[in-house]
Amino acid sequence: MKPIQLFLSSSVFLMTVYACQPVKKDHAPDPLVAHIDTTAKPGNDFFQYANGNWFKANPIAASEQSCGIFQVIQDTINSQILKICKSSALTQSEEGSNKQKIGDFYFSGMDSMNLNKNGITAIQKYLDRIDQIKDISELAATTASIFKGSSSALFGFGIWQDSKISSKNAVNIWQGGLSLPDRQYYFEKDARTIQIREKFLVHLENMYRILGYDQQKAKTAAANQLKLETALALASRKKEDTRDPLKNYTKLTTQQLETATPNFNWQVFFQETGLQKVDSVIVGQPEYLAALNSNLKKLPLEDWKNYLKYRLTRGLSSYLDDKTYLEVFGFYSQTLRGVQQPKPRWKRVVEQTDSYLGELIGQVYVSEYLPAGTKEKLVEIGNAVKTVYAERIQNLDWMSAATKEKALTKLETMIMKVGYPDKWKDLSSLKVNRDSYAQNAINANQWHFNYNISKFGKPVDRTEWDMQPQNYNAYYNPSNNEIVVPACNIIVPGYERKMADDAILYAIIGGSTFGHEMTHGFDDMGSKYNAEGNLKNWWTAEDSTKFYAKTKMIVKQFNQYNPVDSLHINGELTQGENIADLGGIIMGYQAFQKTKQYRDQEIIAGKTPDERFFLGFALAWMMNMRPEAIANQVKSDEHSPAKYRVIGTLSNIPEFYRTFGVKEGDSMWRPDSLIVRIW
Known part of the structure; x- marks a missing residue:
């Protein structure tokens, strides 16, 4: 999803500080419906239709390259981590303790007078x-x-x-x-x-x-x-x-x-x-x-x-000092991504402290900020999607029985790491004090480097996590045949005081997270690894030919999109993410069809379950980006810009066509012969 993929949902979540969006009161309109821009036609630009009102009300902050769901959730997480950092900095903690390291790292970053006095x-x-x-x-x-x-x-x-x-x-x-x-x-x-x-x-x-x-x-x-x-x-x-x-x-x-x-x-x-x-x-x-x-x-x-x-x-x-920081910011943020001004120092230091000491912060985050039942809800949705995926593979009309058997084995053995790790990394040897922010960063870099080097000659630890519970992201590791979904993916903006309905949960968590990551095991790259995580062909020659014919279709589709200037999306580079988005939304939708909300055809805020599901998928990618940032992403990132992850994916979903009356002549309409069907 994001650098690699996603995310969110459920439970009563009593947080707080949003840079882009105010806290909703209980009598507020349904957030999903409130975001709809009725001046846009769903069949022409569903991304704008589903999110346009939110974009109009929430311009991009001068310190950001974009605004949307990722920033809203990151601001929530940052406000929580800020409390952890401040509390640790104000506490007289034992030397070498987690709180001492968190507090001193944060303090050294906030000490701008010392930083500017020392220069480089x-x-x-x-x-x-x-x-x-x-x-x-x-x-x-x-x-x-x-x-x-x-x-x-x-x-x-x-x-x-x-x-x-x-x-x-x-x-x-x-x-x-x-x-x-x-x-x-x-x-x-x-x-x-x-x-x-x-x-x-x-x-x-x-x-x-x-x-x-x-x-x-x-x-x-x-x-x-x-x-x-x-x-x-x-x-x-x-x-x-x-x-x-x-x-x-x-x-x-x-x-x-x-x-x-x-x-x-x-x-x-x-x-x-x-x-x-x-x-x-x-x-x-x-x-x-x-x-x-x-x-x-x-x-x-x-x-x-x-x-x-x-x-x-x-x-x-x-x-380092402000002069050095601002020079690098001026090129890498302003020139390359269009960001107008730096983030406030507290936000930068919080993010940097979390980047280096996330393993320590994560332990506090889990104990103090996660809603009850987070892990259980994520596992429930993940298992539901995995069951649907097996059914989809069994019913594929283009894959032979021999390859299906191996695909099902790979899916069955796929590990789901959800919420947070059972054991934490030992950072006891990392030295942190209040004297030098740069030296703290150097020490942390060296600790992480040495930790990586220490793996050489040792058996692979398949229990290890490469993210913390407060990282709003997810990933698939083909060598472990595993998906990892951190706990903070439970958050759905706008539903802090009530649980989002299953249409939203199964669109965002089911489709854009679990379904997306599982499909990475079967995209153009992941499909080359077997159930044990080894680069080894498990396809018949005929099935392989059929599979790559289908992936070429999605490459061709995304090559046609022109997000900014004369730049077109690179369909070859982005195909893995585009395949995962398509597979994910199909799995999430079919899993949602088994829920009580769907079976009862419950109407919420005037919207049917199908309407709410597809609006929920657009919410998963609600992101408005500066032109410079879009250009940089198109040139260098394997992820398509958010708008095209929505309209490109849904253009291949017949159920979306039926739900919103998409017909020939609409911009998102594609003839049946061009609709991409893979998993």
């Missing part, structure tokens, strides 16, 4: 280390230190499951190291992209001035960094070409890796990261490493040192 001095020793690099052979150790304390550089790296042996943790290396959101920003010649490149150069120059360079040196360093990154971008695969896990899997021995890239000292890099006895690595894009190896020799050492300084500083800019 908190990272000076790390900058000095880069300056001390004397030749290309020393670059590897310093690159590893930046990975540990700040952000990635040169390439992507981490310990993840081996896609072909899901029980084993392996060293993974992939293309990366670009400072613009995607490779195409370095080449495309449309007016928007050219302007972004020009502003990127100005931003780089300003950053080098912050680092103490004179104007000419800063200008030269900026130009050379753009040249360096353009060389890396040239060797990078398009994002849509990274979607096939088989084509992006090359296992090399460490000897083969060193032979292929002799200009980068991998042994030193591994040693600096804490890895020992690395005998093999999985490389996503070997041609990228080959180009990196060539450019390490071709380009001056000074350019690489400047590049590392920038990556270090940018990665920690949110934890």
